[in-house]
Amino acid sequence: MQKSRVIALASLNLLLSIFGTVMNSLVAFVILKNKNLQKGLNLLILSLSTADLLNCVVAQPMYVHAILHCTDEDSTFQLALMVVALITLHASTANLLVLTLYRWRALSLRFAHHLLLSKKQVLIAITVVWLLSICAGVFFATSLGKLVSPYLHLAMILTWVAGYIGLFRLVQKRKRKIASLEGSPTSQFQTASLEYENEAVKTSAILVGSSLICFLPDLTFEFMGRADENRLAWVFTVLFLSSCLNPCLFIWRSHHFRTALGKAFHHFPRDQK
Numbered sequence: 001m002q003k004s005r006v007i008a009l010a011s012l013n014l015l016l017s018i019f020g021t022v023m024n025s026l027v028a029f030v031i032l033k034n035k036n037l038q039k040g041l042n043l044l045i046l047s048l049s050t051a052d053l054l055n056c057v058v059a060q061p062m063y064v065h066a067i068l069h070c071t072d073e074d075s076t077f078q079l080a081l082m083v084v085a086l087i088t089l090h091a092s093t094a095n096l097l098v099l100t101l102y103r104w105r106a107l108s109l110r111f112a113h114h115l116l117l118s119k120k121q122v123l124i125a126i127t128v129v130w131l132l133s134i135c136a137g138v139f140f141a142t143s144l145g146k147l148v149s150p151y152l153h154l155a156m157i158l159t160w161v162a163g164y165i166g167l168f169r170l171v172q173k174r175k176r177k178i179a180s181l182e183g184s185p186t187s188q189f190q191t192a193s194l195e196y197e198n199e200a201v202k203t204s205a206i207l208v209g210s211s212l213i214c215f216l217p218d219l220t221f222e223f224m225g226r227a228d229e230n231r232l233a234w235v236f237t238v239l240f241l242s243s244c245l246n247p248c249l250f251i252w253r254s255h256h257f258r259t260a261l262g263k264a265f266h267h268f269p270r271d272q273k
Helices: 003-033 040-069 076-108 119-139 143-180 187-224 227-253 255-272
Strands: none
Touching: 003 040, 003 227, 003 255, 040 076, 040 119, 040 227, 076 119, 076 143, 076 187, 076 227, 143 187, 143 227, 187 227, 227 255
């Protein structure tokens, strides 16, 4: 790479790293500060923010160091970068997958999921996500992993797309059913609940959609057998971009979080006195 391009790429990644660190730390801080937010979906968002934070704090600075100082493509440091980045990126996508499953559960079981989904179950799911992400990161850095990764990643993307098409169809089906019960004692409550779930599905779909856009170039190069070289050249920059977008999209879409965020900063100066 030309020196000017290397400097520009390193500078861009440093800026994204700093911005992503601030935004993901903000999301984690607000959730950890408010006990009312430490349940269900918000715990999954906390796990997602943790994965994205590790991308910005660990993987992205390693990438900057690699493009500035590493010239040997087979160096131990670049292999370490590949493993760390694959772990944190897969942790981010795995958390989004669990969010999708959570939305399916919410809509399929209607109101029962609020009672059936305990904090313990969510923490177990998060633990499984991280264990699988570590295994995936290590495996996809191997020769065998590189051969099968494009097919597994494509299957995951197609599953996501089909899943959200199904979710929005389920929402429409529920709307028609509630409309047929108009005037019943529970219709107003069901309408409000469905509207909440519909907005939650849209939020999850936006998070997944933005991540998929960032992952598509890497998937294309995986099928071409040129993933590693292009990741080091520029694709990692696009992949890490999703870690900056996720907290911004969540803050934009979540009214409850913005309210908690406002209260946290409203009381923060007062707590320091």
